[in-house]
Amino acid sequence: MMDLPQYTPRPMPSLDRIEVVVADITTLRVDAIVNAANESLLGGGGVDGAIHRAAGPGLLEHCKTLGGCTTGLAKLTPAFGLEKQGVKHIIHTVGPVWHGDEKQKLGYTLEDTLLASCYHQSLTLALEAGCQTIAFPNISTGIYGFPKTRAAKIAFGHVLGFLDKQEHPDKVTLCCFSDEDASIIQDAIDTREDWMMNRKRM
Numbered sequence: 001m002m003d004l005p006q007y008t009p010r011p012m013p014s015l016d017r018i019e020v021v022v023a024d025i026t027t028l029r030v031d032a033i034v035n036a037a038n039e040s041l042l043g044g045g046g047v048d049g050a051i052h053r054a055a056g057p058g059l060l061e062h063c064k065t066l067g068g069c070t071t072g073l074a075k076l077t078p079a080f081g082l083e084k085q086g087v088k089h090i091i092h093t094v095g096p097v098w099h100g101d102e103k104q105k106l107g108y109t110l111e112d113t114l115l116a117s118c119y120h121q122s123l124t125l126a127l128e129a130g131c132q133t134i135a136f137p138n139i140s141t142g143i144y145g146f147p148k149t150r151a152a153k154i155a156f157g158h159v160l161g162f163l164d165k166q167e168h169p170d171k172v173t174l175c176c177f178s179d180e181d182a183s184i185i186q187d188a189i190d191t192r193e194d195w196m197m198n199r200k201r202m
């Protein structure tokens with residue numbers, strides 16, 4: 001009998017693995033939801049508050065045992081009350097508070113590096129945990145004041161770079177809380193050829 005050639009699935013082009021949606025992130029059915037937390041990991045306002053409310057008190061009890069999280073890093077927890085909709089993990093990452101100078105080129109502020117690190121650390125934890133799907137909020141662009149267009153380029157650019165190298169997660173959702181935020185990210189994606197070659201790779 002003739003041996004069949006081994007079938008190796010070709011990875012999807014990275015750009016097709018990124019989607020932009022407008023939603024409350026706590027309603028998504030993904031393997032991992034990323035939380036834009038603060039260093040205490042003990043809950044806060046914005047998306048952090050919404051995730052804690054949706055996951056229930058078990059999440060806070062668990063987070064109390066973690067000893068906080070340094071800015072730019074990430075920690076993985078169970079999804080508690082969000083498990084009933086199929087979420088397996090919550091990945092808590094701490095974005096930087098923006099103190100930077102917008103005149104600096106993209107990638108050249110400490111805040112840029114720390115924000116890129118949040119995406120990198122979260123995607124690495126998701127990869128290690130075997131997640132196929134993951135959703136990110138627009139980290140640092142709320143209370144932490146990171147300029148939205150700059151953050152959109154870092155988020156998209158870093159996720160794309162990660163997916164170019166890794167076959168998992170299969171799908172990354174950039175979850176925006178308003179149409180305006182989604183159009184900022186979409187614009188960063190549509191104009192990527194203009195700005196990507198001039199940025200510092202992080």
Ligand code: ADP
Nearest residue numbers: 024025036046047050138140141142143144177
């Ligand atoms: P940070 O402190 O990192 O700036 P915020 O929670 O203040 O975090 O804001 C981060 C982003 O999350 C903002 O774009 C905000 O509009 C958005 N956001 C707030 N609540 C939700 C939610 N329930 N789902 C998705 N995004 C949300």
